Amino acid sequence: MSLLLALAAQAAAAQPAPPAAPDYRRSEHWLCLPGQKDVCNTPLPTTALTPRGYGSNGPSTVASGPKLDCFYVYPTVSQDRGMNSDLVVSEEKAAASSQFARFSGVCRPYAPVYRQMTSAAIGAAALGRDIMPNFAIAYGDVREAFRNFRARNRGRPFVLVGHSQGSWLLQRLIAEEIEGKPNASEMALAIIPGFNVLVPDGKTIGGTFKSTPLCERAGQRGCVVSYVSFRTNNPPPPGALFGYAPAPGMTVACTNPAALGSRGWAKMDSYWPTRTTYAVPGGPIRWSTEGAPPTPFVRTEGLASGRCVNAGPRGYLEVRTNVTPGAKWSDRIGGEVGVGGLFIPGWGMHLADVPVAQGDLLGLVEAVAR
Incomplete structure (x- = not known):
C-alpha cells in the first residue's frame, strides 16, 4: 500500500502546477470595476418592441449607490489560439456588454479578465481530450479574482x-x-444559467451543492437560479451536454426566472441583441414589419414564454414564442448553436439563456436588494 501511495504522489508531483493567476490588484485585469469607465458602465441604447411595433427608446441605467455588488464570469467567447485564452481583451467586451452591463443598474459591477478555456478547448473536449488542466488555469484565475473582489467590496452583500x-x-x-464559509451569509444570490446544476429528482438541494438551495421565490436570499433553455417540442436528447443528468437519481435543475417555484408557463422579459452574427434557424430575424431596429438592443415583454420541465434525468427551461395574429413584432427568436451550417441538438437554445430572461433576472436582483 505504501508503494502505491508513493507512486501516486510521484504521479501527482509530475503534473505541472497551473501558472500563477494575474495580479487582480491591478485594474487592467478587470473588464469592469465600479466607477471605472468601461463596458459595464456604458449605457446601452435599447428600443421597446411590442405587438404594435417599435415604441420608446433610451439607454440602460447605471445605478448610483446600489446596495449590492455583482461578480460576473463571462462564457466561452475566446477565439485565441491554444487551449486557454490570453489576457488581451477582445471578444470578452461584447459578452459583458450584452449579458452583464445592464446589471450596473441594480448593483456595482465587477468582471475579471481570466484565462478561460477557448473555443478550441471546447472542441477538443468534444473529441475526448482531457481539458481539466485548462479548467484548472481558468478556475485559478476566477478564484483569485473573487478573493480580490471580496477584499475590495469589504463585506457588502454580493450576487x-x-x-x-x-x-x-x-x-x-x-x-x-x-x-460553509463566512461568504455564505453574504451571497445574496447566484445567477448561473447555461450549465447543468444537478439536484436529486424532486429536491431543491443536494447534488452539485451541499447546502445551497435552488431559488423558489423572488426575494429569497442565498439561493441559486439555474436553467438551460430548449425550444418547445425539442427537448434534450439522451446524453445531451445540457439538460440531461448523467447520474442516476439526478435531474438538471430548472428555476424559471420569470416565475420562481412555478411549473407553469410565464411570459418573459427579454433583451435581445439585434446585430448579432450568430446563425439562426430559418435565417436572420426580421424583428418588426416596421423595418430594422433603431438601436442595437430591443426589449420584448411577452414575446417569449418559458416553463420548467423535469422528467427523470431531463431538466430544462422550455421556451416558446407567443404568436399574435396581425402583430408587428417577430414571431421568431434565435438561440441555437450552429457549427458548419448545422445546429447542435444537445446545446438547445444556449445562446438565448441570458437574453430571453434578462429583464426577469434583473428583477430578481432588485428583489433581494429590497
Whole structure:
C-alpha cells in the first residue's frame, strides 16, 4: 500500500502546477470595476418592441449607490489560439456588454479578465481530450479574482452572475469558497444559467451543492437560479451536454426566472441583441414589419414564454414564442448553436439563456436588494 501511495504522489508531483493567476490588484485585469469607465458602465441604447411595433427608446441605467455588488464570469467567447485564452481583451467586451452591463443598474459591477478555456478547448473536449488542466488555469484565475473582489467590496452583500463556462466555474467557486464559509451569509444570490446544476429528482438541494438551495421565490436570499433553455417540442436528447443528468437519481435543475417555484408557463422579459452574427434557424430575424431596429438592443415583454420541465434525468427551461395574429413584432427568436451550417441538438437554445430572461433576472436582483 505504501508503494502505491508513493507512486501516486510521484504521479501527482509530475503534473505541472497551473501558472500563477494575474495580479487582480491591478485594474487592467478587470473588464469592469465600479466607477471605472468601461463596458459595464456604458449605457446601452435599447428600443421597446411590442405587438404594435417599435415604441420608446433610451439607454440602460447605471445605478448610483446600489446596495449590492455583482461578480460576473463571462462564457466561452475566446477565439485565441491554444487551449486557454490570453489576457488581451477582445471578444470578452461584447459578452459583458450584452449579458452583464445592464446589471450596473441594480448593483456595482465587477468582471475579471481570466484565462478561460477557448473555443478550441471546447472542441477538443468534444473529441475526448482531457481539458481539466485548462479548467484548472481558468478556475485559478476566477478564484483569485473573487478573493480580490471580496477584499475590495469589504463585506457588502454580493450576487454571482455567469453563463456557460462562467457558470461552471462559479459552481466550483460556490462549492469551495462559499459553502460553509463566512461568504455564505453574504451571497445574496447566484445567477448561473447555461450549465447543468444537478439536484436529486424532486429536491431543491443536494447534488452539485451541499447546502445551497435552488431559488423558489423572488426575494429569497442565498439561493441559486439555474436553467438551460430548449425550444418547445425539442427537448434534450439522451446524453445531451445540457439538460440531461448523467447520474442516476439526478435531474438538471430548472428555476424559471420569470416565475420562481412555478411549473407553469410565464411570459418573459427579454433583451435581445439585434446585430448579432450568430446563425439562426430559418435565417436572420426580421424583428418588426416596421423595418430594422433603431438601436442595437430591443426589449420584448411577452414575446417569449418559458416553463420548467423535469422528467427523470431531463431538466430544462422550455421556451416558446407567443404568436399574435396581425402583430408587428417577430414571431421568431434565435438561440441555437450552429457549427458548419448545422445546429447542435444537445446545446438547445444556449445562446438565448441570458437574453430571453434578462429583464426577469434583473428583477430578481432588485428583489433581494429590497
